[in-house]
Amino acid sequence: MKPGLEASVPDCVHCSKRFSSVFCRAEVENLRVVNEHKVCSVYKKGQMIFNEGNYAFGLFCINAGKLKISRNGDDGREVILRLARPGDIIGYKALLTNDKYSASAVALDDCNVCFIPKDLFLKILKSDSSLSIELMRMLSAELGKVETKLTHLAQKPVRERLAETLLFIKETYGLEADGQTINAKLSREEIANIVGTATESAIRLLSEFRKDGIIELDGKSIRITNPDKLVRTANLQD
Amino acid sequence: MKPGLEASVPDCVHCSKRFSSVFCRAEVENLRVVNEHKVCSVYKKGQMIFNEGNYAFGLFCINAGKLKISRNGDDGREVILRLARPGDIIGYKALLTNDKYSASAVALDDCNVCFIPKDLFLKILKSDSSLSIELMRMLSAELGKVETKLTHLAQKPVRERLAETLLFIKETYGLEADGQTINAKLSREEIANIVGTATESAIRLLSEFRKDGIIELDGKSIRITNPDKLVRTANLQD
């Protein structure tokens, strides 16, 4: 695990992401302690924050940037389990179960990530019931999302899952100033690895979506020109 | 939600599943309070403990029996997300997120299930950090399992997933006295709904496993006659 350069970020109490993070209800005194002991780093696009199989020494909290949490399947092919954004914490699972990381975290663009040492975080967690409850809420929500993904992977065709994935990326990272372009640059392979399909299938279906007037493609930029049709294509019931 | 008959079960402090449950480190005083307020019921095979879409009024803790947690996909086909056994709690996700149930729980055989009212459980959870930490650990472990399932569903062929599923059912419910027969009676359709495949495919592959000398089939009984070969067929790396 090669840490990036040190970064200057506002202290935790005044962090712009505080109230949209798992720390939203944590005691202020605890945030002050976290602030004193946290170490923030810059990770360049493509850099690894933590790696599948390594031990967890602490919790990461994203201050800026986008990153993916992914796992390598037995045959070496990647599955992207989660996309994370500022305010999100990552690496909590290995921390809580005391296992090695079961997935890796890689920066999708330049990131500021704060590191909170394991012992400190666990100590605070034990004493701060508001933080605990919030973390449980987050874990439960996360579990719900993965279960929904599992259900769709088991039952829905690739076409619907790709449409759903585009909506998911849009929900996670939002749109650019034009109000149409998804604010994230992912390779076709990465998109395929979220959908759970072959790269060629993802490429082919994106072309179809383009021909159907649902999206426009320009390199890695995806403009959603017909959002309603995209939602209908995703065929979401729940 | 139609509750079953009232059941007589030992009190929580002396419950045989106490130390293999999420309550293993909970304060004894809290267990006493839970015990006073819990309501235990008998559910017959096939009965529903809670139903997708309903509100959660409390937590269920399994005292005896087996049950499945499943979700209905958009087309009505079932996906089995989890198999639960004595000592397990169910319905915690909806309780913590304040959402409706996103899945249903159905008894696979006759069950004793204890009900702990929502407010009581949440109150205890806030005050008992050992219980909180243990619940977070459980949620994290559950999340890890679902992520592994997701990875395999995305990347492994049905044959391998079926073999893995048989091993999973064995791990969950153990073997009968003969040391070979899986101690659970699931329909072929239910097995298929764990694997994430069509019922016919599951049936066909079970027949193949039988021809290959891996298992013997007798109605819903499955005897694992060649465990090593089953493990190899599952092709598990992690």
Added chain:
DNA sequence: ATACAAACCTGATAAATATCATATTTGCTG
């Protein structure tokens, strides 16, 4: 015991998707 529905099984076929092969384009690096 008989009747009947549900579950199970098997074969034939169709559909979905992956894989392979091969251009073409893009983005980078010297």
Added chain:
DNA sequence: CAGCAAATATGATATTTATCAGGTTTGTAT
């Protein structure tokens, strides 16, 4: 800006898996 590797694109084909159709068995209620 030339050269090159990586990413993207698309067609052809193979493979996997689902679906459909028709049997057989099993379990259960009368």
